[in-house]
Amino acid sequence: EAAVTQSPRSKVAVTGGKVTLSCHQTNNHDYMYWYRQDTGHGLRLIHYSYVADSTEKGDIPDGYKASRPSQENFSLILELASLSQTAVYFCASSDASWGNTGQLYFGEGSKLTVL
Amino acid sequence: SQWGEENLQALSIQEGEDVTMNCSYKTYTTVVHWYRQDSGRGPALIILIRSNEREKRSGRLRATLDTSSQSSSLSITAAQCEDTAVYFCATGASSFSKLVFGQGTSLSVVP
Numbered sequence: 001e002a003a004v005t006q007s008p009r010s011k012v013a014v015t016g017g018k019v020t021l022s023c024h025q026t027n028n029h030d031y032m033y034w035y036r037q038d039t040g041h042g043l044r045l046i047h048y049s050y051v052a053d054s055t056e057k058g059d060i061p062d063g064y065k066a067s068r069p070s071q072e073n074f075s076l077i078l079e080l081a082s083l084s085q086t087a088v089y090f091c092a093s094s095d096a097s098w099g100n101t102g103q104l105y106f107g108e109g110s111k112l113t114v115l
Numbered sequence: 116s117q118w119g120e121e122n123l124q125a126l127s128i129q130e131g132e133d134v135t136m137n138c139s140y141k142t143y144t145t146v147v148h149w150y151r152q153d154s155g156r157g158p159a160l161i162i163l164i165r166s167n168e169r170e171k172r173s174g175r176l177r178a179t180l181d182t183s184s185q186s187s188s189l190s191i192t193a194a195q196c197e198d199t200a201v202y203f204c205a206t207g208a209s210s211f212s213k214l215v216f217g218q219g220t221s222l223s224v225v226p
Contacts, residue, residue: 004157033213041218102148109156
């Protein structure tokens, strides 16, 4: 019954290759986010979206693209994967509407290793 | 440095002890979220405190917020081994705003 599901959960990619991480939510939330977590560090925002067919840059968007084809789905795309993009990636959704808390609901994470 | 780029702080305590974790923020904030992340899992919200609240309690958890010093704290009373996790604070200017995460505290509770 997980409300935010990510795939793949783990991936090994080669440098220069293309990687797509997918996220699906059943929370009926408008907002979706992609965060990056490096070992021993906090979460940094890569891209987010508040409506289908529109994405916004977060704090560290360089080297990443995002796609929101529907309210439920949000993808993170690495066109040319690099060693420095080895990390765990988390997708999240939130109901950031007036009067709500903006609580984030996270997926289980996608561990990406670039060799 | 930006939040998220700093190393996690680490705390180790004995079961039954109380512990407090601190969080300072730099921008206008109306809400502070505290998330818990278990090993290999995504973070999950455990308590939230708004700018018009000075203190919020939930079971053994207590969050405080001091907007004048731009700081928040999370306390756990009588910590249990199952409280072992990484704890993050996250702040936002409103429910519409993207949250900014702190560097986190890795808490280890040992028997």
